[in-house]
């Protein structure tokens with residue numbers, strides 16, 4: 001583990017495609033095609049990147065219609081920087097960014113897909129683990145096209 005201090009982490013709103021894929025790789029996530037990664041980053045409603053000096057060590061994104069529905073995604077803290085409240089700061093900043101625009105009498109929906117056994121991390125911010133009340137389970141599917149052109153869902 002790195003022995004960095006929390007105060008050495010700064011936060012910015014930019015990340016390169018390579019650094020984005022680098023953060024994904026650091027936690028064992030799939031690599032995105034460069035063009036697709038650039039589109040994803042460019043269409044972020046909000047992007048927060050944790051920096052240790054010049055090195056991106058964490059990130060979180062919001063994708064949204066900007067009116068009602070907000071989806072938090074790509075929440076990553078690089079191993080070695082985990083457990084130092086970087087993830088908590090990233091989510092706090094993302095939540096604040098949404099909450100500051102919610103006026104009296106308004107309601108919005110913030111959702112996310114928790115990674116396996118990360119639910120308690122998000123519960124700290126008020127997220128409910130579904131199924132909850134009259135809400136069913138969250139649902140997702142991966143869609144891939146292989147080199148023969150076949151689409152698979154898994």
Ligand SMILES: CC(C)(COP(=O)(O)OP(=O)(O)OC[C@H]1O[C@@H](n2cnc3c(N)ncnc32)[C@H](O)[C@@H]1OP(=O)(O)O)[C@@H](O)C(=O)NCCC(=O)NCCS
Pocket residue numbers: 027075076077078081082083084085086087088089113114115117118119120121
């Ligand atoms: C999940 C992740 C983002 C958390 O970031 P982090 O910087 O390590 O977490 P923090 O240090 O901010 O943790 C804040 C609090 O949440 C708790 N916490 C952290 N990870 C947790 C987990 N997996 N389950 C439950 N609680 C967790 C911490 O104990 C800490 O509690 P404390 O304030 O009482 O000390 C990070 O571990 C990560 O990137 N993991 C790999 C990628 C991943 O799974 N991302 C989530 C995708 S949905």
